[in-house]
Amino acid sequence: MVTARRISASDPGAVGEAARCLAEDGLVAFPTETVYGLGADATSGTAIARLYAAKGRPRFNPLIAHVADLAGAKRLARFGTAAESLVEAFWPGPLTLVLPKAPDCPVADLATAGLDTIAVRLPAHPLARDIVHALGRAVVAPSANRSGHVSPTTADHVLADLAARIDMVLDGGPAAVGVESTIVACLDGAPVLLRPGGLAREAIEAVLGAPLAVPDGAGEKSPIAPGMLKSHYAPRARLRLNAREVGADEALLAFGPPPSDAGHARAVLNLSAGADLAEAAANLFSHLRTLDATGATLIAVAPIPRKGLGEAINDRLRRAAAPRPRPEPSATPE
Ligand code: AMP
Ligand code: MG
Numbered sequence: 558m559v560t561a562r563r564i565s566a567s568d569p570g571a572v573g574e575a576a577r578c579l580a581e582d583g584l585v586a587f588p589t590e591t592v593y594g595l596g597a598d599a600t601s602g603t604a605i606a607r608l609y610a611a612k613g614r615p616r617f618n619p620l621i622a623h624v625a626d627l628a629g630a631k632r633l634a635r636f637g638t639a640a641e642s643l644v645e646a647f648w649p650g651p652l653t654l655v656l657p658k659a660p661d662c663p664v665a666d667l668a669t670a671g672l673d674t675i676a677v678r679l680p681a682h683p684l685a686r687d688i689v690h691a692l693g694r695a696v697v698a699p700s701a702n703r704s705g706h707v708s709p710t711t712a713d714h715v716l717a718d719l720a721a722r723i724d725m726v727l728d729g730g731p732a733a734v735g736v737e738s739t740i741v742a743c744l745d746g747a748p749v750l751l752r753p754g755g756l757a758r759e760a761i762e763a764v765l766g767a768p769l770a771v772p773d774g775a776g777e778k779s780p781i782a783p784g785m786l787k788s789h790y791a792p793r794a795r796l797r798l799n800a801r802e803v804g805a806d807e808a809l810l811a812f813g814p815p816p817s818d819a820g821h822a823r824a825v826l827n828l829s830a831g832a833d834l835a836e837a838a839a840n841l842f843s844h845l846r847t848l849d850a851t852g853a854t855l856i857a858v859a860p861i862p863r864k865g866l867g868e869a870i871n872d873r874l875r876r877a878a879a880p881r882p883r884p885e886p887s888a889t890p891e
Contacts, residue, residue: 560720561586563712566684566729576691578724579604584611586701586715587688588729589680591651591737591755592842593709594623594698595723596688602665605697609667611722614704619670620697621653621678621738625690630677633662633695639765640743646764649681651734651755655742668697678738684729700737701726707792707842707849707877710735714846735839736869741769753868755838788879790842792849792856796878800857808853810844812837812861824851828859834866841870845877 564571566588575585575596582604585596595612597604599622609616624630627644634656636644643652658664658675669675677695680686689696700708701715701723709715712728739754741761750758750769762768794808802818803809809822813832819825826844828837848856858874861867 561716561723562725563716564725564727566727571727572684572687572691575688575725575727579688579692579696582607583724584608584722585688586709586712586719586723586726587685587698588682588712588727588732589623589685589698590682590732591680591734592732593701593712593715593726594685595701595715595719596623596696596698598692599623599664599668599695599697602667605665605667608697608699611719612699612702612704614699616667617670618704619672619676620668620699621676621740622664622668622695623678623680623685623689623698624695625679625686627679629689629695630679632659633664634659634675634677637743639748642764643741643743643748643761644679647756647761648679649686650679651681651738652761653678653738653740653754655740655744655751657744664695664697674742674744676740682729684727688727705789705791705881707790707845708737710839710842714843717846731839731843733839734835735841735843736866736873739869742772746770753872755866755869757865758868759865787876788881789876790845790873791877791879791881792845794849794853794856796874797855797857798874798878799860801860803857804855806853807855807857808848808851810848810856810858812859816859822857823853824848828861828870834862834864834870837861838866838870841873 579598597608653676655676702718710732712726715726734755737754739756740752742749747770803822808824811827828840
């Protein structure tokens with residue numbers, strides 16, 4: 558592949574072209590309500606191998622299978638009572654469920670990293686669902702960026718990372734939610750929050766009528782959430798979190814009223830001047846990219862409350878600020 562074709566989502570042929578490309582083991586980036594996903598046919602080992610290579614994603618990090626409707630989800634996984642009630646309340650939407658694989662689940666083993674569980678999501682974005690529906694099979698769609706980088710919320714972000722590595726990007730404008738889906742495992746025992754995300758924990762707990770459990774031994778290479786790497790979502794610049802003042806050559810990522818010394822900053826962007834967490838989530842990744850592009854070596858980030866979508870925002874910022882590992886020996890070579 559030379560350079561990805563960019564197709565406007567309003568082009569009447571867009572969905573058909575995307576589905577044809579996926580059917581031929583192509584890689585197609587498309588908008589979902591959370592971030593842009595990089596789609597591949599979930600039943601094709603060849604397509605999934607290409608996807609891991611294009612992202613430089615370690616193969617121990619399994620993928621989320623996207624479906625067009627509940628019937629499609631039930632061909633992949635077994636739903637217990639907790640899962641059924643979450644689906645009823647929140648699908649389609651930014652909620653991924655990790656469930657026991659269905660006995661004849663057609664998803665390629667490479668997509669689930671050999672686990673007997675599978676992550677499934679029914680996205681709210683109509684374009685994402687239309688593409689899956691047109692293909693007629695589940696589509697794996699991790700964020701459309703090089704592994705470890707900042708996730709894309711526009712088609713331009715996708716092309717900046719992957720133009721020479723994928724076949725097509727559908728441009729549907731900026732993603733509305735801006736952070737990845739919340740992941741909840743519904744296996745044996747109480748539901749577990751594997752990753753905070755675009756659906757607030759409080760909303761899920763209200764439906765379950767109980768607090769979400771936290772993973773056993775969560776973190777680096779934990780078998781239950783193998784992809785929750787400590788360093789992820791990382792810009793080139795270093796991040797300094799919970800900053801209440803700005804250093805001389807720092808860029809500032811503000812939230813709410815900026816500190817009085819904000820004028821010293823080399824550049825200032827505000828996640829939400831009105832301290833709205835949904836607006837902050839939608840702006841997070843694109844503001845990180847813009848500040849990174851100023852050439853600042855340090856980005857000071859204002860404190861952000863941990864409630865609601867603030868839990869996901871703080872999670873992404875913590876990973877973006879974490880020390881960067883050397884490349885994984887098991888990662889797919891570039
Ligand atoms: P991404 O596609 O990069 O947003 O990440 C998907 C996340 O889902 C990763 O953190 C994976 O570890 C997690 N995931 C996918 N499948 C499973 C599974 N079967 N069990 C636990 N976590 C999973
Ligand atoms: Mg990602």
